[in-house]
Amino acid sequence: MIESYINHISYYLPEKILTNENLAEEFPEWSVEKIAKKIGINERHIAADDETSLDMGVQASNLLFKEYNIDPHSIDYLLFCTQSPDYFLPTSACIMQERLGLRKSSGALDFNLGCSGFIYGLSLAKGLVASGIARNVLLVCGETYSKFLNKSDKGNRTIFGDAASATLISNEVKGMAAKIGEFDLGTDGSGAENLIVKAGGMRQPNMVGHEVDDEYGNTTSDADLFMNGSEIFNFTSLNVPELVKGNVAKNKMQMDDIDHFVFHQANAYMLNHLRKKIKVDKERFPVRMNFCGNTVSSTIQIALKSLQDDQTIKSGDKLLLAGFGVGYSWGAVTIELK
Structure with missing residues (x-):
């Protein structure tokens, strides 16, 4: 059986930051100390109005390529996990393929999952590698839950932040190399x-x-x-x-x-x-x-x-x-x- 490895990870956080101090100003009944103690979060990054999960996924992937000197043409398959896609169609992964400069002979698809998405994505990537369909799989996860949150929803606004990550899963040991x-x-x-x-x-x-x-x-x-x-x-x-x-x-x-x-x-x-x-x-x-x-x-x-x-x-x-x-x-x- 062909083994598969998590080899490299990079992530991108949007520029805007929402701190506990900011939230306490909006909701005086919530103290900075109360939020930090119960939720365990001091700040969260919030996507700009014109910034999408696709945009952030591209940023995270480019960081991965640059940080670990990865040739985009070495990617055989792109998996993009998001619940906040740019469009109903086409799939965001197809647009991401073009923006990242991946080969036209590479596969690309979106899948819709939330907090279990990375684990499911790893299972898909392992299957692609084990079957010989792909040697290098780029697993991108990106989410902008902030765009789903009501401004008066203090509970969820204290919890969720926006981000994207990019992970390289391969059939051989490189970098981090986790089997x-x-x-x-x-x-x-x-x-x-x-x-x-x-x-x-x-x-x-x-x-x-x-x-x-x-x-x-x-x-x-x-x-x-x-x-x-x-x-x-x-x-x-x-x-x-x-x-x-x-x-x-x-x-x-x-x-x-x-x-x-x-x-x-x-x-x-x-x-x-x-x-x-x-x-x-x-x-x-x-x-x-x-x-x-x-x-x-x-x-x-x-x-x-x-x-x-x-x-x-x-x-x-x-x-x-x-x-x-x-x-x-x-x-x-x-x-x-x-």
């Missing part, structure tokens, strides 16, 4: 309405929606992102611990064999709850989101890049990556650094 192991994936569409933007698609094309206030005092309409926080928390608490235990076993390991558990960086409260539930000490459970917020499908990559840059992870380390959220959708994979 991709076995996956566990899951889906439960019964929870779809607990994290949703109802308006704008074919089911409800009218973008004008009636505004309502939820139990926490957050205002949303059908045109805005709605998140039922308590239901999302319950879903995560129920499914993620079993996901982790199952994936460790599937990769023929014990929990103690895992050097670092790198989860989707949802918020500090949820991550701390999950860490305690799977009984992992803080040293093996990195939280790297205070400077960028919950960037949806790019959180794991940003955390991995941060861990690599400060040399927290090293050759021989085994990491379990887990993503979970909108869909409902969840996934985990174990990787080993060469």
Whole structure:
């Protein structure tokens, strides 16, 4: 079997920054200290009005090419994960192929997933490499959830930030070189309405929606992102611990064999709850989101890049990556650094 490796990661954060101080000015009932303690985020980056997930994906990919001296013509397949595409059609990946200067003989497609998107993207990339369809897969994740958020929704505005990431998955060892192991994936569409933007698609094309206030005092309409926080928390608490235990076993390991558990960086409260539930000490459970917020499908990559840059992870380390959220959708994979 042809092995596949995560070789390089780069990410892009928009220029505009929304700090806790900015939010506290808008919502006086929220103190800077309260936001930082509960959410674990000090600032988040916000895309400009004319900046899209496609634009940011191009930026992240060009950073990857420049930082690691990658020839765009070496890319055989482009995967772009986003829930905020430029258009219904054509697929953003086709436009990205032209803007990045990839070969016309390369494949390119979008897929729509949120916080589990990186894990699912890795599974697709591994399949392309293992089948011999591609030697080098460029996995790009980009999201502009800020454009879905009602200005009065203080809860979600404290959590989400915009970002894009670019990851090179190859059939040979280069750079970071983390061998991709076995996956566990899951889906439960019964929870779809607990994290949703109802308006704008074919089911409800009218973008004008009636505004309502939820139990926490957050205002949303059908045109805005709605998140039922308590239901999302319950879903995560129920499914993620079993996901982790199952994936460790599937990769023929014990929990103690895992050097670092790198989860989707949802918020500090949820991550701390999950860490305690799977009984992992803080040293093996990195939280790297205070400077960028919950960037949806790019959180794991940003955390991995941060861990690599400060040399927290090293050759021989085994990491379990887990993503979970909108869909409902969840996934985990174990990787080993060469």
